[in-house]
Amino acid sequence: MSIRHSGLVLAALIAAGSLGACNSDSSVPGPTAAAALPAEAAAVAALPSGSGCGPTIAHTQAIVSSDIATENLNASVGKRFTADLDAAASACAAGRSAEGMHLLAAAKSRYGYR
16 A cells, blocks of 8 residues: 555545544444554554665565555565565665665656655
8 A cells, every 4th residue: 555545544534533523422432543543554654764775775665565465566566576676775785875776766666656
């Protein structure tokens, strides 16, 4: 699930919760804020941070892994995308950050990620 799509899902959940609050006649308590958040929102909070090619590639890999786990990305496509990201990470780890960032950009473009 893309970050943009996660934001839309979260906004829809908040809107639905707000509409439900208008009918407060029931004695049953509503969902808590933590229960209303989709699992992907928790995963986004744990994304790698920092600057440079290493954290940037790791951030993309975390998103791809999440998309595979939630079946928003086909597993075989995810495997190829991960292999491309591994090549970018290897270049980055070898001190070739420009090459790593170029490989990252090419992989993201190839698989429709921004």
